[in-house]
Amino acid sequence: MLEASAEDMYRYKQLRDGEIRLLQCQRHTGGRSGGDSNDPAGSHLQGFIQSFASAACPRYAALSYCWGTDQPSECLVLNGEGALLRNNLYRLLCRLSEDLPENTARRHNSGHFDDQIQVLTNDAYNLTIKESPRSLQEVKDAPGFIWTDALCIDQQNIAEKNVQLGMLGEIYAKAERIIIWLGESDESSRAAFNAWRSLARWARSNPQDRPDLELSPDECRALEDLREREYWRRVWIWQEASTPMVPRDIWCGDERIAFEDAVLANDVARQWLLALNRIPEANPWNTELEGLNTLSHIRQTKRNMGPSDSLESTIIRGWDSLLSMLYTTLDLQATNPRDKIYALLSVYADIRNLPLNQIIYRIDSHARGSESSSHRGNWPLEEALIGQKGTFLRVDPELSHWDHEAPPQNSKSYSSALLRIDYDLPLEETSRESAIFMLIGEQDLRTLLLCSMTGPRASIHTWIPNFRNISQRFNLFDYCHLFNASPNAASEVTLAQYRNKVTLRGILLDEVASVHPPLTATGDSLVSDPVEFGQQRFAEWIQSIARFIFPKAKERRYLGIGSLSQAVDRLLALHCAPGMVLTRSDSVTHWGLLEIAAGGQVPRIDAMMTEFTDLLLRVSKASLFWTRGGFLGLGDPSIRGYQRDYIVVFDGLSIPVVIRDAGAFNMVVGPAFVQGIMDGELSGKGYQSRNFTIH
Incomplete structure (x- = not known):
């Protein structure tokens, strides 16, 4: 393998506006290494990188691959200087160089097309540049150009990285083909x-x-x-x-499909x-x-839609908003936590049919003559400002089209940008901007369902989810489409001037009075094997909750809408039939808690494996609670009794939320499922919406 000193490492030249870099490479054999051209150990890669206006690029292939966690150690001779690569990309480039015709890189590489055409030549180890009389068109029609983020973006230049990553959607869309590399x-x-x-x-x-x-x-x-x-x-x-x-090929070593x-x-x-x-x-x-x-x-469907076509009719649940996208991809990995959001922005812009490469949402507060900015109703975006060369795009809520505007002369008329690709931003600020975009920009109050006092938080502000790990101990996000607890469909969210608090309208239902801890502790992994879990542990828990719900071991009515036994069975099933597909059903598992409270036998989990698995997956990490007014529910493990924890049904949110009264403001504790209110039963009961300020 070639070695390169720090002085010999490739130094990037600054890109002009709208430019991208493309790479050509070939495998050189012989010299010191000698040997087989198919043996990476007996050869080295050499390449030439150059910039093009993105609107006038030659044909190229865009690479999609995994960076890996190893340190860069493989050397590519790049424009006569060294560049260190991680092994996975190096192997892919070796495979690509084998696919190119012999001497393709030497014959077709080109530099900036100012006064002359420059082409790459080599003499074993040293690369030189010489003039070529070939025409610009001949060079542009040559095959063999590659776009790869590790080399075509100066990874040490944060400003360039911010801009180039905002262009990724365009870069991949304009590629001749996309090569998906799974490794050797x-x-x-x-x-x-x-x-x-x-x-x-x-x-x-x-x-x-x-x-x-x-x-x-x-x-x-x-x-x-x-x-x-x-x-x-x-x-x-x-x-x-x-x-x-765009044609896509999956590669794995020399296998292609x-x-x-x-x-x-x-x-x-x-x-x-x-x-x-x-x-x-x-x-x-x-x-x-x-x-x-x-x-x-x-x-593709969204790209083919006309301006008057409905977005909702073409969207599959899981990709209908930025929050849904984050939730759908929550198990995927990113070295930089910001990438959990940034990696989805081009997809979001594509589905929302936004034409530019950066999404910036700003709030015009002073134009309304108030110290806060609000978004009322269900507008898709009140102001979605996309910054590029000082131009802003703005959605007027009274109109259905995009209007071009000049940047505001008075910078105070807009708060700072709320969503953009910016690796200079602290991680907490990235999380804040994302939460504001979802709550204010998209009016997606489901954002609050991913907030929890259990586990690590991304911010001191409890209305900001931890986007680095948004999985919940008690997951109600998946149930949003099955219920509608709020009698008021229109949401109203206001952002404080300093972007540290949000104010929402909702119904105060009741205060939490008593709480029973979850079946599984905070540090437990989720298991469904009865041998692993243990009949004894399950028996202790179900006997304990039986006494919690039936302290006198007697049946009684629940809120005048049926027996307490029926209510608790439906609660423990979250109103859904057994199985991995969430389906509303009145036929739910009967656990016999009244009988157990009276000294009856605990069910054997090995005889009820399907039912036990459902119980474990759905509610084993939730706390049971009673409210002062007699509501029974399940909620986040951080819920506390008589600690000023309240059940609130926010306008426009289908799932209730527990908030904690901290005096001048409230804090989000986590989501809750309350038996007897999940289908809009509060409507017409005299409950009035009020404001709740959340820090």
Whole structure:
């Protein structure tokens, strides 16, 4: 491997407005290393990088790959200087250099097209630049250009990085093709690609038939191993690999398959799995690949829609707002926590049909003559300002079109930008801007359902979720579409002048009086195996909650709408039938808590495995509580009795929230599910909305 000193490392030249860099590379063999041209150890990569106006680029391939966690150690000779790469990208570039015609890089590399054309030559180790009489068109039509973020963006230049990452959607959309790199191949990945090819051929020959083929255990295991590759867990791939209307190829070492063929094969594997009626030892279905294909279709559909078409009719739940996108991708990984948000902005702009590359939301407070900014009703965006060269786009809530405006002369008329790609921002400020964008810009009050006093917080402000890890111990986000506790559909959110508090309108239901702790403690992992969990632990918990709910071991009415036994059974099921698909049902599991409170036998969990698994997954991490007025509910583990914790139903939010009265302001404790109010029963009961200020 070549070595490069700090003095020899490549130094980037500043990009002009609207420019991007493209790379060409080739493998050089011989000299000191000598040996086989297919052996990376016996060769080194050399390349040439240059800038182009994004509107006038030559044809190029955009790379989608996983950076990896190793330190950069592989050397690329770049414009005659050294550049260190991580191993995964180095291996991909080696594969790409093998695909190029011999001496392609030497014959087709070019520099800035000012007064002359520059091309790359080499003499074993040293690269020189010489003039070429070739025309600009000849160079632009040459194949072999590559765009890769690690080399085409100066990663040490934060200002450039902010701009270039805002252009990613455009960069991938303009690519000749997108190469999805899963890493080097092995025996298992080769078997997986062979299985994909076979399944795709079968599907093309039998487009209307259910799969009657048989996947062998080895094929299932190989496909599962391929799904476990690090690539699928990277958040950036959801922007890159879902780019519509651009040919995509999946590479794994020397194995290649078209994205469409892999999707077709993956759907056959899904159908085979459903028809199997049992869970195989290895799962051949790649849910991430299916998700990428679904997102690609959503983005393409939106691009083809007319200005008067309804967005909602084309959006699948999970991608209908920035918050939904964050929640859908919460398990994906990013080295920089900001990327959990930034990686989704191009997808968001695509689905929302925003034409520019940066989303900036600003609030015009002084124009309203008040010290705070508010957003009333259900406007899609009151002011979505997208900054580029001092130009702002603004949505007028009274109109249905975008108006161009000059930047405000008085900077005080706008608060600071609320959402943009900016790696100079502290992480807490990025979280704040994102929360403001969702609460004020999108009127998405579900943001509050991801706030919790349990676990680490991203901010001292309790209305800002921890976007680095937005998974909840007690998850009610998935149930939003099934319920509608608020009798008032229109939301109203006001942001304080210093952006440290929000004020919302809602109904104060009741104060929490007594609380029973969750089945699983804060540090417990979620398990569903009765051998792991233990019958004794379950028995102790269910006996304890039976006494908590039926202290006198007697049946009674619950709020005049049925028996308490019926109410608690429905509460523990969250009104849903057993199974992984959330479906409202009145037929729920009966746990016999009244009988247990009277000394009856505790159910055996090995005899009720499906029901126990549902209980464990849905409510085992929630606290049970009674309110002063007799409401029974489940909520965040941080809920406390007689600590001034209140149940509030905010206008426009389908799930109640527990807030804690701290005197001059309130704090969000977490979401709650209250039996007897989840279907709008508060309507017409005399409850009046009031303001709640949350710090």
